[in-house]
Amino acid sequence: MRDVAIIGIGLTRFGERWEHSLRDLMAEAGLSALTDAGINGKDVEALYAGIMASGRFVGQEHIAALLADQLGFDNIPATRVENACASGGTALRQGYIAVASGIHDIVAVGGVEKMTDVTTSEATTALGGAGDQEWELNQGITFPGLYALMARRHMHEYGTTVEQMAAVAVKNHLNATKNKYAQFRKEITIDEVLNSKPVADPLKILDCSPLSDGAAAVILAPLDIARKYTDTPVKILASTQATDTLCLAERGSITGLKATAVAGEKAYKASGLKPGDIDVAEVHDCFTIAEILAMEDLGFFKKGAAAKAISEGETALNARLSVNTSGGLKGCGHPVGATGVKQAVEITMQLRGEAEGRQVSGAEIGMTHNVGGSGATAVVHILERTN
């Protein structure tokens, strides 16, 4: 297995992109990444595209072949992967495997979702397909409901408060104000979160990530030739993935995600690192409680200790550990298939020193953490600055 590096990145602005189609967004991010790597479509040997539910959102499947066509790739293998909201992270891992194995040298990885062409009700139903449709969605529980169950149990077992959860949203919105790609570039306060519209008690609308349109792309190459393309290759130290039951009711505990814990442990083992070595992390804050679970499951804080630590600023920009500097899913937006790839783009910007007003000083090691559904899939990457 060869070392693999990210040699190019591309991103669209996330948001309600009414004026742009799915293929516009894909092409914009893809072309940016090719330009950033200094290559063109003919140089790409394989493509992996992460998208969750394009069939239901825009009536189009077979997205990888479409993307290859749009970008002028040359009859190369192109594969869509789908693991719900972890589709992007999964695509990155498949791209990593393709390069690490020696099968391909230059591999493109894209993530995209166009969620605002359907009604909110249709979108909620489509997203419900990420959980157990027979045992959960058909019984009336949507995604905010599933995470509300986790939040309520976490409050019961560890004394976590709604104010502490709100602090996650406040932090991530503040970070998003410094990111030109973010959907919500405005600060919010704890009181605004607490007084916002209830969605699934105890979660309010400002505890929830939004419906978004957007795309992200990265170009991968073997590390040993990466400097032909860029002065700032970012090395992938670990790429790991794990699963859990789809249905929440079948799990031993719902105050943590086992898939995150397993993928995280594997990533630390593969890289030889520990949580304290991470300088900057993008974690999957689809709901505020999800960031709290992630901080605990990934070993950054003891079980039950993350909510207090976050609310006291320990994961703010340039604090002990900078978390969701992009604004996270909450502030930057969550076009589901794009999110896992966007996380890698953000960490690459941080490790290259290109994160402008949200730059983490001296960032050397970063992590991405991408969750599918209510935790049936988790994908973790650890990235390292090389320049």
Next chain:
Amino acid sequence: MRDVAIIGIGLTRFGERWEHSLRDLMAEAGLSALTDAGINGKDVEALYAGIMASGRFVGQEHIAALLADQLGFDNIPATRVENACASGGTALRQGYIAVASGIHDIVAVGGVEKMTDVTTSEATTALGGAGDQEWELNQGITFPGLYALMARRHMHEYGTTVEQMAAVAVKNHLNATKNKYAQFRKEITIDEVLNSKPVADPLKILDCSPLSDGAAAVILAPLDIARKYTDTPVKILASTQATDTLCLAERGSITGLKATAVAGEKAYKASGLKPGDIDVAEVHDCFTIAEILAMEDLGFFKKGAAAKAISEGETALNARLSVNTSGGLKGCGHPVGATGVKQAVEITMQLRGEAEGRQVSGAEIGMTHNVGGSGATAVVHILERTN
């Protein structure tokens, strides 16, 4: 890169399986494959599942994690891949890469589709997502229409006749009568095809593969340990994939599929074989014209010569080359995500000498050919008997 072998196979009966859900079918095929390999779920290190449009057919995405859960796998990486009707073949190729690279030893590959829980109109629309939704489906052209265009042009350029196309369906139905897993176990005649209901001129209903429910699975292992699990490992000599434009109008020619030709050439190169070395092939006959195109694009016959050869029996069971011994998509059925994996199951049965009444005498080398949409994806595998 290590040599990879198929050490276990599983298959459900294809058809209108009203009494079984998507997860029932997945579990049946998966458990059969585990049993055939003599292992259990805890032995499996990774899973790839091919499914095209479960979101639209049954409201469920995130199928790979669901399948891993159903089969008792142990928090392993599980990934859905989707390349329209080539989803199954693509899943097999990803499984192959995972084992060949050395990342995993025992990998499960599944394919499934449950297509009969929606109306035919809904299914047709969902399948349209495999083509170019904006430039084709939204303009009113469905899949039979796209292949009818190819058929009409092939007739114009090469004198191919509707009787010759009908002969493909007649052959494949005859083969299907000998396959207990097949959807249509009845013979048909040329006249019955020609007099069947027109769908998209010149294609009649009996030129078209059906809507089907079904699942298939294979278990992969490195060849050097395969005999621990089975006396009859089947070696994967080549696993290749290629793309083309999604939209038919953008192609230089529509009397062949360039993706098939490219994937085929790569497969011959990887294996050091030529078309004449293949004893048995499962090719993608979603419509009768598609089998004719495949025979030419894969180099079995010169351009324009396949239709006559097929109608004269050259690809009948135990003729010069046995094609679609399972009954193909036309006779065995076409649960789209399952098809590419089912093709590998059929070839494995043939190379093991377990194909019962449809056994190809002395079969040593087999090929599978799986197409996505109207040819924007093609996946080719070449398999070899080792015992």
